Amino acid sequence: xxxxxxxxxxxxxxxxxxxxxxxxxxxTYVVLSAGFLSFSTVVFGAMGGFVGAQMVIHGLPxxxxxxxxxxxxxxxxxxxxxxxxxxxxxxxxLASLALVLITRVVVLNATTLTGGVNGLxxxxxxxxxxxxxxxxxxxxxxxxxYHSWFGIASRVLREDPSVxxxxxxxxxxxxxxxxxxxxxxxxxxxxxxxxxxxxxxxDTFFLGIAFTxxxxxxxxxxxxxxxxxxGAAVYTALPSLMQFIVPSLQDVANGVFLLLIMVFxxxxxxxxxxxxxxxxxxxxxx
Amino acid sequence: xxxxxxxxxxxxxxxxxxAVSELSFVAGRGRVTGLMGPNGAGKTxxxxxxxxxxxxxxxxxxxxxxxxxxxxxxxxxxxxxxxTYQNVRLISGLTALEQVVAGSFxxxxxxxxxxxLHTPAARRRMRALRDKAMHLLERVGMAHAAGxxxxxxxxxxxxxVEIARALGADPVLLLLDExxxxxxxxxxxxxxxxxxxxxDEGLSILMVEHNMKLVVDFCDxxxxxxxxxxxxxxxxxDCIKDxxxxxxxxxxxxxxxxxxxxxx
Amino acid sequence: xxxxxxxxxxxxxxxxxxGLFGIGFGLVFATLGILNxxxxxxxxxxxxxxLVVAERAGLPFPLIMFAGMxxxxxxxxxxxxxxxxxxxxxxxxxxGALITSIAFWMILDSLAGFATGQQSLSFPPQSYPGQMLLTxxxxxxxxxxxxxxxxxxxxxxxxxxxxxxxxxxxxxAVGWNPVSAALxxxxxxxxxxxxxxxxxxxxxxxGTLGGVLTSxxxxxxxxxxxxxxxxxxxxxxxxxxxxxxIAGVVLGILEVFVGQYFSASYRDAFTYSLLLVFLLxxxxxxxxxxxxxxA
Numbered sequence: 001x002x003x004x005x006x007x008x009x010x011x012x013x014x015x016x017x018x019x020x021x022x023x024x025x026x027x028t029y030v031v032l033s034a035g036f037l038s039f040s041t042v043v044f045g046a047m048g049g050f051v052g053a054q055m056v057i058h059g060l061p062x063x064x065x066x067x068x069x070x071x072x073x074x075x076x077x078x079x080x081x082x083x084x085x086x087x088x089x090x091x092x093x094l095a096s097l098a099l100v101l102i103t104r105v106v107v108l109n110a111t112t113l114t115g116g117v118n119g120l121x122x123x124x125x126x127x128x129x130x131x132x133x134x135x136x137x138x139x140x141x142x143x144x145x146y147h148s149w150f151g152i153a154s155r156v157l158r159e160d161p162s163v164x165x166x167x168x169x170x171x172x173x174x175x176x177x178x179x180x181x182x183x184x185x186x187x188x189x190x191x192x193x194x195x196x197x198x199x200x201x202x203d204t205f206f207l208g209i210a211f212t213x214x215x216x217x218x219x220x221x222x223x224x225x226x227x228x229x230x231g232a233a234v235y236t237a238l239p240s241l242m243q244f245i246v247p248s249l250q251d252v253a254n255g256v257f258l259l260l261i262m263v264f265x266x267x268x269x270x271x272x273x274x275x276x277x278x279x280x281x282x283x284x285x286x
Numbered sequence: 287x288x289x290x291x292x293x294x295x296x297x298x299x300x301x302x303x304x305a306v307s308e309l310s311f312v313a314g315r316g317r318v319t320g321l322m323g324p325n326g327a328g329k330t331x332x333x334x335x336x337x338x339x340x341x342x343x344x345x346x347x348x349x350x351x352x353x354x355x356x357x358x359x360x361x362x363x364x365x366x367x368x369x370t371y372q373n374v375r376l377i378s379g380l381t382a383l384e385q386v387v388a389g390s391f392x393x394x395x396x397x398x399x400x401x402x403l404h405t406p407a408a409r410r411r412m413r414a415l416r417d418k419a420m421h422l423l424e425r426v427g428m429a430h431a432a433g434x435x436x437x438x439x440x441x442x443x444x445x446x447v448e449i450a451r452a453l454g455a456d457p458v459l460l461l462l463d464e465x466x467x468x469x470x471x472x473x474x475x476x477x478x479x480x481x482x483x484x485x486d487e488g489l490s491i492l493m494v495e496h497n498m499k500l501v502v503d504f505c506d507x508x509x510x511x512x513x514x515x516x517x518x519x520x521x522x523x524d525c526i527k528d529x530x531x532x533x534x535x536x537x538x539x540x541x542x543x544x545x546x547x548x549x550x
Numbered sequence: 551x552x553x554x555x556x557x558x559x560x561x562x563x564x565x566x567x568x569g570l571f572g573i574g575f576g577l578v579f580a581t582l583g584i585l586n587x588x589x590x591x592x593x594x595x596x597x598x599x600x601l602v603v604a605e606r607a608g609l610p611f612p613l614i615m616f617a618g619m620x621x622x623x624x625x626x627x628x629x630x631x632x633x634x635x636x637x638x639x640x641x642x643x644x645x646g647a648l649i650t651s652i653a654f655w656m657i658l659d660s661l662a663g664f665a666t667g668q669q670s671l672s673f674p675p676q677s678y679p680g681q682m683l684l685t686x687x688x689x690x691x692x693x694x695x696x697x698x699x700x701x702x703x704x705x706x707x708x709x710x711x712x713x714x715x716x717x718x719x720x721x722x723a724v725g726w727n728p729v730s731a732a733l734x735x736x737x738x739x740x741x742x743x744x745x746x747x748x749x750x751x752x753x754x755x756x757g758t759l760g761g762v763l764t765s766x767x768x769x770x771x772x773x774x775x776x777x778x779x780x781x782x783x784x785x786x787x788x789x790x791x792x793x794x795x796i797a798g799v800v801l802g803i804l805e806v807f808v809g810q811y812f813s814a815s816y817r818d819a820f821t822y823s824l825l826l827v828f829l830l831x832x833x834x835x836x837x838x839x840x841x842x843x844x845a
Contacts, residue, residue, distance in 0.1 A: 037645050083830060093585060093644070094784060095829040101777060102826055105819040141402075148401040152388050159377045166337050168363035168392035168455065177398065211587070211652045218649045223379065255656030262650045263636045273379035276435045 011240070016128060016196055018236035019135045023189030024213040025220065025228030026142060027182045032222045034154040034178035035161065039096040039210045040080050043103045044073035044186025045193060046205035050113050052191025053120045053200055062130055066188050073187020074180055081179035085172060100210050107202040119201030126195035134192065138185055142225035150177060219261050221268025230269055288351075290315040290459050290490040291336065296345035296355070298335055298514075305331040306514040308345070313459070318481050318491045320505035320522065324535050328514035329494045330372055333463050336492075337369050338362040350458055364392050366458035370451075370465060372494075374444045376436045382447045383432040386419035387412075389454030415454075422450040426480065441468045449480070460484070462493040466500060478504035498526065510534070555688040557806050563694035565802020566701035567760045569786075569795040571779030573708055574753030576788040581725030581745055583644055587651040588629055589779075590772030591658035592750045593757025596622035597767040598665050600758040604677035611678050615758050622754020623747040629654050630746035638728070638742075662769035672765040697759045704752055705795035712791065721745050753779075778805075781825040786836055793836055 027041040048069035055065045084095055107114045114120065145151050153174050156164040165171055194200045212235065220231020235254075242253040267274060289312035298306040305328045313319040323329050334340040336347055338359035347355040354362050368389070376385055394401075394415065400408045423429045426446040431439055436447050445465060452460055462481075466474040478500050481491050485506075495501050501508060502522045510518040510525050512534040518525045525531050575589045599621030600614050609617070633650040679692040712718035720741045723731035728738040756775055761767040778801060786797025801821055809817040828836075 032645075037648070087829070091829060093648070094780075095826065097780075098784070098822055098825045098829055102819070102822040105822060109816075109819065144402050144404060148398070148404070149391070149394055149396060150398050150402060152384075153391065155379070156377050156388050156391075159379070160375055162339055162359070163371070163375050163377070165359035166339065166363050166367075166369055167389060167451075168360050170358075170360045211655075215649060215652055218645065249660070251660035252657050255653045255660065258653035258656070259633060259650060262633070262646060262653060266637065266640065266642055266646050273435070276379070276381070277438070280435055280438060 012128070013196075014237060014240050016126065016131060018233045019131050020189055020192045020196055021212065021216055021232035021236050022135060022229045023138060023185055023192060024209070025216040025232040026138060026225065027186035027189060028213045028217045029222055029225065029228040030142075030145075030178050030185070031182045032217060033158055034175050035158040036175065036178075037093045037096075037214075038084075038182075039093070039100050039214065040077070040084075040179075041182060041186040041189075041213055042100045042205050042210045043080065043096075044076055044183045045190030045209070046103050046107060047076045048073045048187030048190030049194040049200050049205060050107070050120065050190075051187075053122050053194040054113060056122050056124050056195065057120070062127075066130075066134065066191055069191035070184040070188045073183040073185070073190065075183070077179045077183025077186070078176075080183075081176050085175055085179075097210075100205075100207065104202045104206050107205070114202070117202065119199055119204075120194075122194050122198045122200070124195060125198060126192055131192055131196075134188060138188075139225070139229065145181070146225050150174065154178060215258055218268055219258065221270035223267060224270050224272050227268050227270035234269070288315055289313060289348075290350055291319075291492060292346075292348040293332075293336075294346045294348075296332075296335060296342045296347055298331060298340060298343055304514055306335065306342075309511065309514065309516055310345075311509040311516060311519055313490060313492045314507065315490050316485060316488055317506040318485050318493060318504055320501045320508035321492060321494045321511070322496075322501060322508050322525070322531075323511040323517075327512045327534075329511060330463060331514070332511070333369065333461055333492075333494060336362075337367060337461060363455065366455075367461065368452035368455040368457035368459075369461035370445070370448045370463055372463045372467070374441070374448050376444055376448060376451070378437055380436055381433050382423060382428055382436045382439070382450075383416070383419055385436050385447055386422050386450045386454045387415055389451035390415050390419065390456070392455050419450075419454055422453050423447070425453070425483075426450045427476070442470075442473050445469070446477075449477075453484075457489070459490045459492065462491060462495075464494050464496060466495065466497055471499075474500055475503075502526070552688055557810055558803065559688065559690060559694055561803030561806035562799060563697040563763065563802070564806060565799035566697040567756050567763070567775060567798075568778040568782045568802050569701045569798025570697075570704055570756035570759070571753050571775040572782035572786065572794040572798050573704060573791050574749045574751075574756065575776070575779050576783040576786075576791070576794050577708070577745065577749040577752065579783065580788045581721050582634075582742065583725065584634060584647040584651065585644060586629075587648060587776075588654040588658055589651075589749070589753055590774075590776030591655055591662065591769070592622040592626050592753045592772070593760065593775050594662045594767075594769045594772030595625050595658065596754030596757035597761030597771055598662060600761065601671060601673055601767050604673055608677070614677060615755065618758030618761075619751040619754045622757065623751040625658070626746045626750025626753075627743050629658075630743065635742075659769040659772070662772075666768045669768065670765070670770070671767040673762050673767070678762045693759070693763055697763060700755060700759060701795055701799070704755065705791055708748075708752070709791045717741075717744070778802075778821065781821050784825055785828045797836060 024041055024045060027044065031038045051072045052065050052069040055068060084092055087095060108117055153164065153169045156167065157169055157171060157174055161171060190205065197204065216231040216235040217228045219235055220229065221227030238254055238257060239250050242250045246253050291313040294310050295308045296306055297304065297308055309332065321329050321332065331340065335342055338354065338357055342355045345355065346353060349362065349365055349367060352365060354365065377388065380388065394411065396408045396411050420429065420432060423432055426449055428443060428446050428450065431443065436444060439447065449465060466477050474497055481493065481504055485491060493505065505522050507520060508522050508525050509516065510531050517530045517534060518528045571593060575586065578584050578586050596618035600618030603609060603617040604614050633654055634647050637646045637650060681692050682689055683692050683695060684690040712722065720731065720736045723734065723736055724738045724741045732738045757771060760771055760775060764771065782798035782801055783794050785801065786793035805817050805821060808820045
């Protein structure tokens with residue numbers, strides 16, 4: 001029994017990070033599954049993170065912290081959507097990358113909110129039951145979305161926007177909604193990240209996390225909501241695993257792993273289409 | 287009998303090349319109208335203009351009396367237009383049934399919120415639409431493949447699923463872009479029979495077709511275009527005998543209507 | 551006045567590095583449609599390779615530069631063939647290539663860290679032309695002139711190559727549509743490798759010169775060049791090499807002056823805000839034309 005609780009103590013933080021990364025991955029996924037590659041989750045996370053951190057510092061109750069962080073993320077996402085949805089998908093990727101770079105500079109200079117280069121310390125640790133509850137709620141919402149008309153519309157939109165449009169799908173509206181969801185989830189994720197790290201700075205929400213969430217989403221599979229969750233879990237656990245196997249070459253091993261997935265499993269670990277193809281192949285041979 | 291579709295001097299150019307030039311024609315309500323012309327005549331451009339994927343440089347297009355030449359594709363779809371594509375464009379990863387259910391998007395009668403919350407009304411409506419989708423697959427003879435990944439079906443089967451998808455929108459006008467390309471004579475004939483069954487139920491159809499036999503057997507009237515311009519319209523046999531049409535297709539050669547048996 | 555002039559030169563030479571790097575980056579983006587997150591690593595590795603050659607072999611500076619460019623070209627081809635080629639064969643899109651490039655970025659940066667012992671290294675003083683070419687009216691270090699000349703030569707050379715030569719047409723044809731290019735008799739595979747090698751070599755040149763000029767041979771060298779080079783590509787227009795070159799120089803000059811007369815932290819804000827404005831208002835850049843539509 002002691003060993004179990006020791007194990008938990010060691011890996012508790014990995015599990016917690018995996019859950020927060022899952023939030024970020026889901027936020028990235030919802031936009032990706034509507035046809036856009038966008039790094040803007042980083043910006044939503046930064047907004048939610050710093051707003052949430054300030055609220056925790058001022059002693060506000062947790063429920064309020066998360067709700068307001070989510071709304072803060074939503075606000076930013078609506079602005080981003082309004083400005084960026086005029087661009088085609090390739091420019092969207094570049095523009096969102098530029099946005100990440102600019103966000104860091106803004107964070108550096110908005111010292112009253114963000115503490116500037118010194119960052120902010122958060123006096124409260126993230127209760128794991130709150131994090132679990134939030135993730136479960138988010139996953140349920142994504143499940144409901146996947147099986148809703150929004151889910152159908154975004155699947156068609158992603159595969160063939162012209163066909164979607166002629167079928168009556170209002171592309172802009174669906175994309176706006178996708179960004180809104182991304183903003184809320186990203187904002188809440190940012191607040192969670194702040195409380196998990198208990199210290200955030202301009203470097204917290206920057207390129208490192210941007211690449212992590214994209215990689216986790218694609219690794220897990222961007223064609224089903226479970227993909228980002230699994231991808232985040234694998235991607236977060238990977239360094240710990242690699243630390244056992246090849247301690248000093250961790251990053252190299254992570255990169256190699258990601259490369260292998262991209263070459264051999266490009267649609268990610270969870271791919272409804274691949275599962276269906278396998279099923280129909282089995283059906284035919286029986 | 288009023289027209290379900292009216293084009294009035296519609297024009298579209300691409301960088302100085304006129305793809306469609308002052309084209310005017312009507313498609314009768316409750317009729318099967320054929321759109322014919324040799325390859326490169328601009329037929330698919332016309333279909334894209336009507337469905338809103340392209341915008342006319344000038345001229346007007348009216349669907350059921352409503353001006354749609356400046357409308358977005360999804361608004362035109364909501365007004366009752368559904369179409370198929372020259373190179374079958376089914377959605378990757380979806381089964382045949384799911385394709386048709388997706389096609390009924392304009393008739394979902396459910397808000398995104400209600401659908402997200404999975405309210406009893408939303409779920410009832412979805413069940414009804416699934417039943418209808420199944421029924422549509424039966425009509426095109428693809429019910430047996432409802433649970434199959436659509437992209438694993440044969441070309442002819444995919445075309446039929448695509449037609450069922452378009453029907454899922456319960457349209458007032460169905461645009462078919464070469465629906466029988468790649469089909470054998472028997473399959474093509476079945477599609478032709480299907481268009482008549484649909485017509486008899488009140489659906490109007492505009493069909494781009496190369497298959498002359500199909501056009502003669504199943505179109506109530508045709509419009510012939512070449513180089514984006516109108517060159518003839520009227521009854522199929524009359525148009526085919528029209529010297530301008532013959533010249534467009536065959537050059538300065540002439541053929542008899544009796545020789546049509548050898549074509550298509 | 552002298553301060554102004556020497557700051558102008560600083561900006562020019564820094565901007566030349568940005569422009570050089572951007573040309574390499576833009577080449578892959580414009581012709582192969584790949585947003586390559588690992589491009590910065592080519593620059594870092596070029597500097598490392600050049601440093602090794604400088605320390606061990608004591609060769610003249612031009613050969614050191616070529617060593618750096620060659621190393622970067624080799625790395626670029628390896629990345630392309632191991633990472634992007636399998637995706638290309640499958641018809642994968644930009645996203646897949648981007649993730650793959652991120653994987654290589656992780657691997658290459660990490661290895662670069664090992665290579666320099668997690669430190670920032672400098673070139674031995676005798677290995678490069680360290681003299682001042684002028685002291686009046688304004689100090690002009692030889693290395694700064696070399697950087698500026700390098701940009702001019704590469705920009706003109708690449709532009710001519712892409713627009714006036716058969717190879718350039720082949721590169722553009724393959725980028726547009728590898729299958730139809732192959733049908734026209736172009737060996738797509740080799741052309742793609744050539745494009746990767748060229749792009750690597752050019753960014754590698756920026757890395758080598760940057761490593762000497764900033765005395766920072768490490769993985770952070772590539773990262774810094776990457777961000778600014780990316781901005782130069784967007785602002786200048788990725789489809790035109792001259793635009794990237796000019797934008798890079800302008801960015802370098804503006805950066806130096808904003809940093810001098812306003813503050814260091816606003817320096818980056820300025821560059822990235824400019825980048826964002828361009829992306830929104832004129833995504834094809836100052837000199838680019840046409841939309842990013844691939845066949």
